[in-house]
Amino acid sequence: MTPLIFAFKLLIAVPVALVLALTAIWYIWESGNTVxxxxxxxxxxSGLENYGLLAIPLFMLTGEMMNEGGMTRRLINAARVFVGGFRGGLAYINLLTNMFMAAIIxxxxxxxxxxxxxxxxxxxxEGYDTGFAAATTAAGGLLAPVIPPSMMFVIFGVLAxxxxxxxxxxxxxxxLMLATAFALVIFVIxxxxxxxxxxxxxxxEAFSALLYCLPAALIPCAIIGGVLxxxxTPTESAAIASLLAFLIGWLIYGELKPRTLFGMFRRTAVNASMIIFMIATANVFGWVIIYEALPQKLAALIxxxxxxxxxxxxxxxLILLFVGMLIDGIAAVILITPILLPIAMNDYDISPYQFGVVMCLNLVLGLLTPPVGVGLYIASxxxxxxxxxILRSLWPFLLAVAIILVLLSRFPLLSTALI
Known part of the structure; x- marks a missing residue:
């Protein structure tokens, strides 16, 4: 009965956090174990007593300050220095800037x-087809869950x-593989x-663009370099990055005003609280998974x-692709990790890092695929x-992602070589 209740609530679009909490309550009542x-x-x-979760609002705040402080525009100009002169240069600039932004947002x-x-x-x-322009931008967003820092990686790391x-x-x-594949798609098209x-x-002009971009480039360097x-720690790097974003936007670029801080703090708190609440309810939902022995039953089947x-x-x-089409990527990570990760590690000896990379990249495809396709509708x-x-121009990029996913699934070293 509990799985039916769970599926029904998802189908009628109850928020995932409430689905997890209400399913756990229903299970406790149905089992009679009211203790x-x-x-x-x-x-x-207790699901929130993890230091790493603090990185989520800090990375969100860094992104808010980057946008408000005019750093995005300067990163675009810096990308133009390297690839702007090629045929289709603006498409490559779009991709390269997305790489910079992925290392920040x-x-x-x-x-x-x-x-x-x-x-x-x-x-x-500049004469590009509008559908292709929007598709290139949407595809570039797929770099965010893979190139560090990634909120999905933070959540997966906590759960795993x-x-x-x-x-x-x-x-x-x-x-880097995904960015290269997207560049090849742009070249062929x-x-x-x-x-x-x-x-x-x-x-x-090139010297000026690079010079003005240098302060903004300190932010991804602080995040990745600090961890590397x-x-x-990632949480400390996120705190340093948010402080740098504020100081650079306020004192160097002069576009970030202290009076706007409250609005940014408020938006960050609202957005982060939704994710944090999902993690808290997922910890309670873990009861259902443990008592129903779902990983063991699924492992026996697979x-x-x-x-x-x-x-x-x-x-x-294939399972994740279907799930990602229906459920938000972060919610799906919270929901699926406790079920599938033990099977991958215990029955197939798969590295949690390889599994995490494959899962996060796959689930984010759901952002660009109907019926939910939040990222697709945002780009639209x-x-x-x-x-x-947008979809008509997007399919070559989705095909490139599918090829990368197969390679990542076949060769564990692609995910574990740097660890």
Missing amino acids: LYDSFAQKMF GSATAQIAVMARAMTPEMEK QVPIGDMFLAGILPG GVMTGFPKGSWFTGR FGIA TSISSDPFLFLLIVN SMSNVSPGR
Whole structure:
């Protein structure tokens, strides 16, 4: 009965956090073990007693300050220095800027919203098809859950009880592979359709663009460098990055005003609280998973099909693709990790880092695929382009992601080489 209640609430669009909490309450009542009610609240709060979770609001705050402080525009100009003169240069600029932003914002939806507003009109002015411009921007948002820092990696690291810094390292090579695959897609489409030729900056313009971008570039360097060299934890790096974003936007660029801080704090608190509440209710939902022995039952079913780790990951990819189409990526990570990760580690000896990278990249595809497709609709709204038109230009990028997912599933070293 409990699985039916769970599925029904999801289908009628009850928020995932409430689905998790209400399902746990229903299970306790149905099982008759009402003693569990006494520790319900305690169980919820114990799910939040993890230092790493503090990184989530801090990374969100850093992104808010980056947008408010005018750093996005300067990163776009810096990207133009390196790739602006190639045929289709503005499409490459879009991709390269998305890489910079992925190393700062860490949220695909926030990144798509920011970049769609900044890049789609510019590409349209230079003669690019509007659908392709919006599709390129939306595809670039897929880099956010893989290139560190990533909020999905933070949440997965907490749930899987693995070091978040190591999860960040696991995402570097896959992120570069994905960016390279997207660049190849742009190149092939450019050859077939004849993109507009770009123009290079003069020496003085290039020097000026790079000089003005240097302060903004300190932020991703502080985040990734702090973790990579063991100077700071991911949470400490996020705190340093948010402080740097404020000081750079206020004192150097002069575009971030202290009076706007309250609004940014409020938006960060509201957005972060939704994720934190989901994690708390997921900890309570863990009761249902434990008492119903879902991982063990699912493991028995899957292992009866195959004992090959690669085939297991392909099956998992298909499951995740379907789940990602219906449920928000972060909610899906919270929901699925406790069920599938024990199977991957105990029955197939798969590294949690490989599994985490594959899962996070796969689930974020749901942002761009109907029927939910939040990222698709954000790109559509910000670009004034119909979702169908964006989808027609988006499929080569989605195919590239599918190929990368197969490679990541087949070769564990691609995720674990830097750890």
